[in-house]
Amino acid sequence: MGTIETWVKKHSLLYTGATNHPFIHSVRDGTIDLSSFKRWLGQDYIFVRAFVPFVASVLLKVWKESDESSDMEVILGGMAALNDELAWFKKxxxxxxxxxxxxVPHKANIRYCSFLESLTSTEVEYTVAVTAFWAIEAVYQDSFAHCLEEDSKTPAELKETCERWGNEAFGQYCRSLREIANRSLEKAPDGVVSKAEIVFLRVLEHEVEFWNMSRGET
Ligand SMILES: Cc1ncc(CN)c(N)n1
Known part of the structure; x- marks a missing residue:
């Protein structure tokens, strides 16, 4: 078991809070109201626009700090997918x-985007940034995959949204990111590993806040 899997177990309450949130339950059981979905859609578009420069900063770090050449291709693939994602949001x-x-960006979204921006600093190690990158993508993959499970009652008009992140190819991409993060964590000094764990927890907290905001709770 890699470091990431150990952390997911250790912090299972928070991880489950982010990936099994009431917002996702409401999509999965078909009770979501359209205003929540629209709020999520608009706010997530703003988030993804801030996510692009964050991923660009991870690309710069992979070039400078990673000794594994295949890491760059995986991250570059993620970057390319964001181009499609932005077009999808517009459509x-x-x-x-x-x-x-x-x-208008909501406070919780502004806080999350500022956190992303703080991770673009050259002071933030590649190991820490790639762990955050994995966590951000994994929360959406796990969350939306729940909405595609056999017994789910996801409304037909939301299936496409769920498939965007819940599909198997996105799952494979998240597993590749997890492997990259695990390998980097294995080689990192203890201080960097501790920082990565804290950043992982911050991502989960921001994701919970993002879902809360989408439900109109904050
Ligand atoms: C808030 C949030 N977290 C993650 C993702 C997946 N890229 C997203 N679009 N938005």
């Missing part, structure tokens, strides 16, 4: 009558 928003240019 989905126009379909649902959400004007993305009028979205």
């Amino acid at each position: 989905e928003a126009s379909k649902r009558g959400v004007s993305l240019s009028d979205i």
